[in-house]
Amino acid sequence: MKKYLSILLTAVLLIGMLAVSGCSKSTTADLDYIKDKGTLVVGVIDAPPLTQLNDEGEWTGLAADLVRGFGKKLGVDVEFKEIDWTQMEHLLNDKTIDCVASALTLTAERRAVMECTKAYLNNSQIVVTKAANARKYTSAEDCLQLKFAVLDGSTHETLAKENGFIIMAKDTTENALKAVSDGSADAAIVNSIYATTAIGKGNEFPDLARSFRLKNNKIGFAFRKGSELAQQMNDYFVTVYTSGQMKQMASKYEIQKLITEQVTEQ
DSSP: OHHHHHHHHHHHHHHHHHHHHHHHHHHHTHHHHHHHHTEEEEEEOOBTTTBEEOTTSOEESHHHHHHHHHHHHHTOEEEEEEOOGGGHHHHHHTTSOSEEEEEEEOOHHHHHHEEEOOOOEEEEEEEEEEGGGGGGOOSGGGGTTSEEEEETTSHHHHHHHHTTOEEEEESSHHHHHHHHHHTSOSEEEEEHHHHHHHBSTTSSBTTEEEEEEEEEEEEEEEEETTOTHHHHHHHHHHHHHHTTHHHHHHHTTTOGGGBOOOOOOO
16 A cells, blocks of 8 residues: 555656646747747737827837837747737736737736836826816825726726725726816826826827826836746847937837836846
8 A cells, every 4th residue: 555655646746747847848938939930929008108009000109119129139020919908917828919018017916927027118107187186186195085097907006906096997098097087087097108198288188187106117028927038028128228229219209218227137
C-alpha cells in the first residue's frame, strides 16, 4: 500500500511539473506566436490624444503611433480593435487581442494580471465639473455629496470608490463628460491628458472645466501575463526616446513635456 501511494504521489508531482513547464513555454513563446501570425492586435478605446479615430477611420494618437512603430520593429502588421475596457484581461488571455493601449494607467492590480511595460507618459486624474462650479471644490472631502460619472472598469472608477464618491458608471469617458454637461451628474473623473482635448473653450465640452487634481499616475501598455513582448516594448521605448523620435511623436499632440525618461535597465 505504501509503495502504491509513493508511486501515485510521484506521478502527481510529475504531472504538476509538466503542467508548469507547459504554461511557462506558452507564455514565453508569445513573441513567436505574434510573428507567426504576422499581426499584433491592439485593444483600444477612444482616448485622445493617445488613441482616436480620424475622419478616414484610422486610429491616430501617441499610443497608436508608438505601437505602429513597435509592430514595424517586430516585422508584423498592427490591427486596432475597439474593446470593452472592463474586459481587457479576458481579451488578452483568450487572444482576441495581444496588447492594450490607449490611456492605460499602470497599477499594482493590473501588473498582477497582465504583463505591463514601463511608463512612457506622466498623467494625472482630475475632477471635472461645470465651469461655473469648478472653484467650489478643492478636495475630495468637498465632493462627497456629488454624483460622479466615471468610465466603467477604469482606474477612475476605482479612485471614486476609494474616496467614497457616489458613482454613475458610463461606457465611455466621453459619455461621462456628457453626463456632467447635461446635468445628470455633478462631476467626472478623467485623465488630465484627455481633458486638454475635450473640455474648455474650443473643445467638445466648452461648459466644463478642471476643478482639482485627485492623483498623479503613469501610462503604459499591457500584454498577456508572462509575455516577453512587454520587455520588447520597453527596449523600443529606450530606442525611440534616446533618438528623439518619441518626443517628436508626442509633439504632434502637444504632450511632449509629459514624456517619461527612458533608460536602459541595468
